[in-house]
Amino acid sequence: MRLAHPLPPNSVIGILGxxxxxxxxxxxxxxxxLRCHIYAPEADSPAFQVAAAFTCAAYDDRDALEAFAAAVDVVTYEFENVPAETASILGRLKPLAPGAEALATSQDRFVEKTFLAGIGLETAPFAAVDDEAGLERAVARIGRPSILKTRRFGYDGKGQTTxxxxxxxxxxxxxxxxxxAILEGFVAFEKEVSVIAARGWDGAIAVYDVPENRHANHILHQSIxxxxxxxxxxxxxREIAARIAAALDYVGVIGVELFFARGQGAERLIVNEIAPRVHNSGHWTMDACTVSQFEQHIRAxxxxxLGSPERHSDVIMTNLLGEDAENWQNLAREPHSGLHLYGKAECRAGRKMGHINRLTPRQG
Amino acid sequence: MRLAHPLPPNSVIGILGxxxxxxxxxxxxxxxxLRCHIYAPEADSPAFQVAAAFTCAAYDDRDALEAFAAAVDVVTYEFENVPAETASILGRLKPLAPGAEALATSQDRFVEKTFLAGIGLETAPFAAVDDEAGLERAVARIGRPSILKTRRFGYDGKGQTTxxxxxxxxxxxxxxxxxxAILEGFVAFEKEVSVIAARGWDGAIAVYDVPENRHANHILHQSIxxxxxxxxxxxxxREIAARIAAALDYVGVIGVELFFARGQGAERLIVNEIAPRVHNSGHWTMDACTVSQFEQHIRAxxxxxLGSPERHSDVIMTNLLGEDAENWQNLAREPHSGLHLYGKAECRAGRKMGHINRLTPRQG
Known part of the structure; x- marks a missing residue:
């Protein structure tokens, strides 16, 4: 179902997650x-604290999903692992953005890579693996070192092995x-970058500047x-991200992760993966832009x-994992810095507790 | 009661209004x-939509006030007309900021002007008026034109006559x-300016740059x-605002309105009034600074x-009154602009429905 008209102030945005x-x-x-109605199964969901309404229920609770759909004007989500059946129920009752195609494409690494290659983008070499014999055949084709990843439900390095x-x-x-699973060939990349883009129901596109992303233990550490x-x-x-969004008839903010490599002196981009949602590597927009990726997604x-994606400052975003956030008093003291804490009751090692955006004057 | 220690993340800020x-x-x-618990008597209060908890009760409901105090770690307010008895009940149970002295001083125009004059600041000539005979005596002293204002509960031009x-x-x-009432002499001012300052429990001070404020029908129209x-x-x-905050042993954000006049070529500042709260003429900080007046008040x-009050852009804030906000689609289209709508269900003529901050690169 498509959105019939722009939603006026006081409309209700339904958010899964x-x-x-x-x-x-x-x-x-x-x-x-705009008002938000959050739907999530966890009783202590941080988003409940700031929403006009919330439903605490399982993603397969059909009655709760139908009541949720009746209470909202559009449905979106914060994570790509929304069950297909959940998306299908909601999408029949209310406009769902991003749509089912974007969700299905990004939920399965093999479908995703096949889609990317199909629109002419460079990816790592890849092959589907359905059993141990298939793994042997894939290794024969892709070689080693290579990375074996589950097709579904992997994130932050989970569900993969080298x-x-x-x-x-x-x-x-x-x-x-x-x-x-999927077997992916190694890419000898120099750094990782990403693009945060937004696309509206009308096909309008807005793309933010490109951050370089540094990881530690498979979790994003910094975006520069x-x-x-x-x-x-x-x-x-930026053009690659726009092309992906258009090909998916995408509505909302999309995160596209790329490898940056140099071959014979020329710079080269290899698409790694897409996330059909606001993205950790776009958190810098909260302090360096007038319209953040979050507002941009809501607008879309x-x-x-769509708002202007222009950036008024250079910025380094640093994630605060686990006990990093216990340093909040010193972090709050830093000038030219936007500090964001997520209201999570429990601090666990490696858990994303917040982030800080350190700004410097724009160099060009 | 003073705050014993900085409140860690997940503490609860109680807000009246x-x-x-x-x-x-x-x-x-x-x-x-940080979590917020809003206390307000109006069932459709816009702040309820974004708070972790709220109490909908009258300001003289002692049971509700006591339960509210028990649920929060500090109490603050969004308006200066908090009843003294309400402040007194809460202030005995939890730290209250700004404190009772700031509240009492700003609630009564005569007490306020006497305080300002007492710390050596220039104000309009003024005299207390308790009855009609007193009004005649005051006019004999202050002259005409002059402005007669109720001592208490005036705002946006209400409760006053020239x-x-x-x-x-x-x-x-x-x-x-x-x-x-109070009779105030006319000040032949050239423009109105204001200062938004913050002071912490430890006496630290942060002061934002000075906006020029333009009014229409006694309501703020623009801050430049x-x-x-x-x-x-x-x-x-800025120094005047800091002096006022220190003299009141103030904690939180304070708005100080001043007249700017020119006499024999010299520039002169006359203090008009103080607001013991975040202030409409500080809304520009939401898009032109990394730490807005709202975050600054919460920090205090x-x-x-306190955060750095530094400004990365020049900015004009324009209030959206009544049907101005119905133009939201065009306003949302403006580049380099932060649009803010308040989630008010009912649009009435002259009602503050939102504001827009139009940014331009900083000139110096």
């Missing part, structure tokens, strides 16, 4: 005079749970904006004009 | 991982409701930042380090 992304979406919607020369294939296959890459390469990255799904 | 100021305070608190040469004093006295006044005058205005009352 109650974590920090849902919370920041709700805060951004409130700025525009195949080195000495790795026993049976052990690797067991390690990822003997589930449908702008990335130190040639302006033409940055423009190409609500049928509002 | 559920209008747009309470709402923007709650949104700012959420950014820092005495011109032909005005009958009895009629003027009746018009303001024959209530305890920076005001076109000499740098030394701007510095003096929660015992956090």
């Amino acid at each position: 109650g974590g920090q992304l849902g919370r920041m979406l709700a805060l951004a919607a409130a700025r525009l005079g 195949l080195r020369a000495e790795t026993a294939l049976a052990a690797a296959w067991a390690q990822i749970g003997a589930r449908p 904006v702008p990335a130190a890459i040639a302006p033409e390469t940055a423009a190409e990255a 799904v609500a049928g509002w004009p | 559920g209008g747009q100021l309470g709402r923007m305070l709650a949104l700012a608190a959420a950014r820092l991982g 005495l011109r040469a032909e005005t009958a004093l009895a009629a003027a006295w009746a018009q303001i409701g024959a209530r305890p 930042v920076p005001a076109a006044i000499a740098p030394e005058t701007a510095a003096e205005a 009352v929660a015992g956090w380090p």
